[in-house]
Amino acid sequence: DAGITQSPRHKVTETGTPVTLRCHQTENHRYMYWYRQDPGHGLRLIHYSYGVKDTDKGEVSDGYSVSRSKTEDFLLTLESATSSQTSVYFCAISVGAGETQYFGPGTRLLVL
Amino acid sequence: GESVGLHLPTLSVQEGDNSIINCAYSNSASDYFIWYKQESGKGPQFIIDIRSNMDKRQGQRVTVLLNKTVKHLSLQIAATQPGDSAVYFCAESNYGGSQGNLIFGKGTKLSVKP
Numbered sequence: 001d002a003g004i005t006q007s008p009r010h011k012v013t014e015t016g017t018p019v020t021l022r023c024h025q026t027e028n029h030r031y032m033y034w035y036r037q038d039p040g041h042g043l044r045l046i047h048y049s050y051g052v053k054d055t056d057k058g059e060v061s062d063g064y065s066v067s068r069s070k071t072e073d074f075l076l077t078l079e080s081a082t083s084s085q086t087s088v089y090f091c092a093i094s095v096g097a098g099e100t101q102y103f104g105p106g107t108r109l110l111v112l
Numbered sequence: 113g114e115s116v117g118l119h120l121p122t123l124s125v126q127e128g129d130n131s132i133i134n135c136a137y138s139n140s141a142s143d144y145f146i147w148y149k150q151e152s153g154k155g156p157q158f159i160i161d162i163r164s165n166m167d168k169r170q171g172q173r174v175t176v177l178l179n180k181t182v183k184h185l186s187l188q189i190a191a192t193q194p195g196d197s198a199v200y201f202c203a204e205s206n207y208g209g210s211q212g213n214l215i216f217g218k219g220t221k222l223s224v225k226p
Contacts, residue, residue: 033213042201042218043156058213090155098205100146101214103155 003027004104006091012110019078021107023091025071031094032074033058033101034066036087043090049074050097081111120199122221131189133220135202140183142204146214147176147187151198159187159200189222197224 003026013019023032033048035058045058047066055066063085067075078085088108092101125131137145143164148156162169162176162185169176175188185202201219 040218043216045213048213098144098213100158100161101203102158103148105155106153 004091004093004102006089006104006107008107009105010108012112013081014112015082016080019081019109019111021076021089021091021109023074023076023104025074025091025093027093027102028071029093029095029102030071031096031099031101032068033092033094034064034074034076035090035092036060036085037090037106038087046076046089081109083111085109086111120219120221122223124223124225125192127192127194127224127226129192131187131192131196131222133187133189133200133222135185135187135217135220137183137185137202137204137217138215139204139206140180141206142215144205145176145178145185146203146205147174147185148201148203148216149196149198150201150219156201192222192224194224194226197222 005024007022031050034046035043037043044060046060046064047058049055049068052068065077088106090106091104094101146161147159149159150156160171160174160176162178167178173190177186189196199219199221202217203214205214
C-alpha cells in the first residue's frame with residue numbers, strides 16, 4: 001500500500017445520498033483506477049484515468065463518476081448511492097497502460 | 113460483511129509443503145501476466161510477474177510458470193508458511209491492446225495448516 005492512500009477507509013451511508021471516495025498517490029504514476037470487489041465477481045473496473053482530466057469508463061461504470069484534477073488525486077463519486085453499490089472499493093495506480101497495478105488499502109462502503 | 117474469499121476454490125496445504133496455484137487465462141494475445149496476493153481486509157499485493165517471451169521466472173520462494181500453448185499460468189510457493197494464507201489471483205494484460213487494462217481472475221484461497 002506504500003504511496004497510495006484511500007479515504008475514508010469505512011463509510012456507512014443511506015440510499016440516495018451522494019458519496020465521494022478519494023484516492024491519493026505519491027508515486028507520480030500516470031494511470032489511476034477504481035475497482036469494486038464483491039464475492040463471486042472478483043475485481044471489476046469502474047473507471048480509470050490516463051492523465052489529468054483524462055478518464056474513461058470501465059466494465060461497471062453505471063452510477064459512478066470520476067474526476068482527476070491533479071496527478072496525485074482520483075475521486076470516485078456515487079451521485080445517489082444504492083444498496084447494490086455496497087462493496088469494497090480499491091484504487092490502483094500504474095506507470096503505464098497494461099503495466100503492473102499497485103493497489104491501495106481499500107474503502108469498505110455500506111449503503112443502507 | 114461477507115469475505116471475498118467465501119466463493120472461491122480453496123487449496124489447503126500443510127506448513128512446509130510446496131503449494132501450486134493454477135490460473136487459466138482467456139486471451140491468447142495477452143503478453144504480460146501478474147500474480148497478486150490478497151490477505152483478508154487488505155488490498156491486492158504484487159508478488160511476481162512474467163512476460164510472454166519467458167516460460168519461467170523465479171522470485172523469493174515463488175516461481176511462476178507460463179504455458180502459452182494451453183494458456184495456463186501457475187504460481188509455485190516453496191515451503192509454504194502460515195503467513196502465505198491468502199487469496200491469490202492472476203492478471204493478464206495485452207500490452208499492445210487498445211486499453212491495456214488488466215483482466216483479473218477470480219482467485220484461489222490458500223489455507224496453510226500449522
